[in-house]
Amino acid sequence: xxxxxxxxxxxxxxxxxxxxxxxxxxxxxxxxxxxxxxxxxxxxxxxxxxxxxxxxxxxxxxxxxxxxxxxxxxxxxxxxxxxxxxxxxxxxxxxxxxxxxxxxxxxxxxxxxxxxxxxxxxxxxxxxxxxxxxxxxxxxxxxxxxxxxxxxxxxxxxxxxxxxxxxxxxxxxxxxxxxxxxxxxxxxxxxxxxxxxxxxxxxxxxxxxxxxxxxxxxxxxxxxxxxxxxx
Numbered sequence: 001x002x003x004x005x006x007x008x009x010x011x012x013x014x015x016x017x018x019x020x021x022x023x024x025x026x027x028x029x030x031x032x033x034x035x036x037x038x039x040x041x042x043x044x045x046x047x048x049x050x051x052x053x054x055x056x057x058x059x060x061x062x063x064x065x066x067x068x069x070x071x072x073x074x075x076x077x078x079x080x081x082x083x084x085x086x087x088x089x090x091x092x093x094x095x096x097x098x099x100x101x102x103x104x105x106x107x108x109x110x111x112x113x114x115x116x117x118x119x120x121x122x123x124x125x126x127x128x129x130x131x132x133x134x135x136x137x138x139x140x141x142x143x144x145x146x147x148x149x150x151x152x153x154x155x156x157x158x159x160x161x162x163x164x165x166x167x168x169x170x171x172x173x174x175x176x177x178x179x180x181x182x183x184x185x186x187x188x189x190x191x192x193x194x195x196x197x198x199x200x201x202x203x204x205x206x207x208x209x210x211x212x213x214x215x216x217x218x219x220x221x222x223x224x225x226x227x228x229x230x231x
Contacts, residue, residue, distance in 0.1 A: 003040035006053050007032060013060045020067045027097040028060060034108055048118070049111045052142040059093055059141075082137035084153040087161035088144070092153075095188060096143050102187075107146040116146070120166045123198075123206065124151055130210040131156075136217070149184040150193070159217030163193040166209070168200055170229070182225045191222050198230040205230060 001009065010032045017025035035043065035053070043050060066074055066089065078086050110116045118124075128138040135157040144150040150163040165181050167174060174197045185193045194216050198205045208230050220226065 001054060001057075003043045003050070006043070006050070006057070007036060009057050010053070013057065013064070016064055017060065020064065021097075023098045024060060024063065024094075028056075031056065031108075034112070038112070046112070046114055048114075048116050048142070052111060055142055059089075063089065063093065082139075083155045083159075084137050084139040084161045087153060088139050088141065092144060092148065092188070092190070093141075096147060099188075101147050103147045111142075111146075119168070120151060123166065123200065123209070126206045127209050127213070128152065130206060131213065134210070134214065136214060148188050148190065149181045150190070154213050154217060156214040156217040159214065159219075160192070162213065162217040162220060163190050164213055165193065165195045167195070167197050170197055174227075174229070178227045185225055192216075192220050193225050194220070195225070195227045196230065197228070202230065 010028050014025045014028040014032065017028060031053070035049075038046075066077070069077065078090060081089075107116065124140070128140070131138050131154055136159075137155050139153040140151070141153075144153065144163075148163070149165050151166050152164050153161050154164055155161050163185060167177055169177055178195050181193075181195050194212070196209060196212065198209060202208075212228060216226070
């Protein structure tokens, strides 16, 4: 999709959503107003912002298609999706546009100004590849990352969706971030999550992370928010 097509597409989706999902339409309108004065050429220079907008369009289209199905058709379709994908569309995505996002006004300005950077991008890519190679599933969404303190939603082939947050922080800073992370997950009523502090200089970090994530996808109980440290 070209940059000049993004704003019209958001408006088109909003118009479609008003009849079936007005909360989604309102959120799409909010995003459209936010980017309307950014020239297409400048927009294309903001890679993360464009990535967010394209994800929102994709998720909005998918959600509206789901709503066009009967309840029976929808449940049958969702049943065949990997569990983290289903969790995103059944739970977290509709929560985001139906509820107040206390962080949205902060991170949308960071996206627009180009301040947002993904420090963990490379290790997340490595972890995702390893999980997929072991028949697991990984879902990344900017909304989950920026609003819900969740770098990725993952599951093993036999496990349940698990929200994962990674950080290189340690000591008191790590403890403070862990508390904020736990509060955020509870605010969004996310039922299971792990917070992992890792040392990027350790060669075995990726393998340790993958083993930890897959194990907890299978075994972590409900209403648990656990911190792990690899140092």
